[in-house]
Amino acid sequence: MKKNINICWLRRDLRLNDHAALYHALKGELPVLLLFIFDRKILDDLNDKKDARVTFIYQQLQQMEKELQQKGSSLLIKYGTPEEVWPEIIETYAVKEVYTNHDYEPYALERDDSLSEFLRTETISFKTYKDQVIFEKDEITKADGKPYTVFTPYFRQWHKKLNDFYLKAYPVEKYLSNLFQTKPFAFPKLSSLGFEKSDQNFPSANFERKLAAYEERRDFPFDDATTHIGLHFRFGTVSIREAAAKAISAKADKWLSELAWRDFYMMILSHFPQITTQSFKPAYDNIRWINNEKDFEAWKNGKTGYPIVDAGMNQLNQTGYMHNRVRMIVGSFLTKHLLIDWRWGEAYFAEKLLDYEMASNVGGWQWACGCGNDAAPYFRVFNPELQAKKFDPENKYIYKWAPEYKHPQHTQPIVEHTFARDRILKVFKEALNS
Template structure:
């Protein structure tokens, strides 16, 4: 008779500390086996075999396995579809309960609903928990029971509701003695999955020293003044509760509001999953985009002739990161100066950004285009040259990524600002008046 166990399915919560589902699993009364699945459905869609995020996940998983070895346990690592991995796992172990944390993306919801049905058919209890946000789904809603679609009133209620209960850490460490004692020889490597090791450098988890100056310096891309924890929040190597505790301790109000924006966009994606492909404001899907592929390629490569736009795109291509202020400028430029569909830009960011988060990325692109909830109005067209003068007055950031500009050798602008502004206002107005 095989030993009865519980499984904690690790996904975007790659840590053994302050982890909701892991904490509840360890208190289940069953010894707990940790499972991670390299999902073939997701990996097969990645265009680059050197995707740095796969390297980051792989290295993080290897380290977690070493940490588990210290407690006499191992991480069960699968490279398969979720359906295939779970079939293998249930045939190998006598699983009584499965624990995991919520994921709000449409693919993940469909995957988890399928798993719930499968486990129910096998008489296995399935429990899921909130972990990657402070407030989720219907926890912050309007008086009429509908979700907020504007951030400011949402954030007001978010702040009112926030108390220590919501950001208290789960004391996982106390219960790690209840892990399943097992030794598993994991022989999987990146090459087995068709990937090559990326040489990309990853940001550290240390962000506290940035909080005091964040509000004053965050808009200046030449300053190393942002926290760089997007990657760690995306894959859960840092707990959102830890981030909020630090913000409150240091009275970093602006940074706290940025964490709330993340909750807000997750909530929007939950209630309006169609927005990953459709504009939140349906009239914007009437826009007659030009979608010039040559212009798009120049934008991708940082060759538009607008230094701030080009510096941002080159930073993204070289590092997998782009400064937040510059993200707004390049997104506005693509959609409004070049009249290229926001979905093209969103997909490019999805391919390149280390910290790619579907909810925030879709929300940010729709905001810049003007078609989202709580969006910048369509007639607000960022002037990249004025943005550069305001936020990179000495051209430090621009010269870092476009050194040839010092010799006046940068390419000519592919479109003139005043012409582009007039054109986009006309095109958007026509679409919205249909």
């Protein structure tokens, strides 16, 4: 006879504490089985079979399985598409309710709509909750109910509304006795998913020790004064509520505003889903990009002849991370110096960044290009050499990640700055006046 259970489906929330969906599931009447699906629709698009993000997820699931076994439970891990997996599960168990947390990316919305419809036909409730942001969608709006498209007034309201109610942790630990009791399920090998273990080092989830340095030195890439917490937010191994509460406690105002930027971009994606493929400002889709493949390869491989650009790209390629100030510099360089479509750069970052989040990445690239909702104006063209002098005056970051620049026979610039600036201003003006 099938066992009556509820399911908590884990996706971007790989933790057992302060977890909205898990909390609500455990407070229900039936035992809760935790499920994770290695979704082939996502994995099949990854070209690197040593993709470090897959290893990170795998290791987090191993840790969760240890914790669950101590509670007499286990994590059910499936490999396949959701359309394949869910019918199998309801063949095995008498599922009454499925709990999960909101995801705002286009594929996730489509997947969840489809699952909700399928579960409805099986008379199974599908309940979803806000978990990966402080404020979502319509929680921060203008007086007329329309979404903000400029960050500063959005942040003003975001900060004003922020209080203990929104930062309160979900006390999951009080209800863990309601986990489904079972012998351990088989834990798949990475190779069975078509992947190999990455040797990448992952940043610590202990971000508090960096908060003071962040306030003072966040723009200086060699100082490593940033928290590297993006990966943990991406996969929900750290609670966003806990992070915001600690930032407030530490009076880390600048860092707190970065959490607001993250909410802002998630909100923008929710209201304007077309931005994943189109410029927020439609006129910018008239730009006549050069899209020179050779220049793009030089940019990707850190061979542009601009030291701070090449250092940033080398850091990205070797570690899956790039300092935020440098992300702005390399993004501006690709779009404005090389006249290469921002979507090319966004796709490359999606492939390489450990902390890749669609909303923030698309937002950042459109900002750098000038075509976004709250973007740098098109006529602001970062001078990479001046940026390096200001934020890496002793070349420490450059020499660490692009040591060839210690020698005079280094790569020559693939484009001259003044020429590139004049060209981009002319091309952008033509596009915006057409």
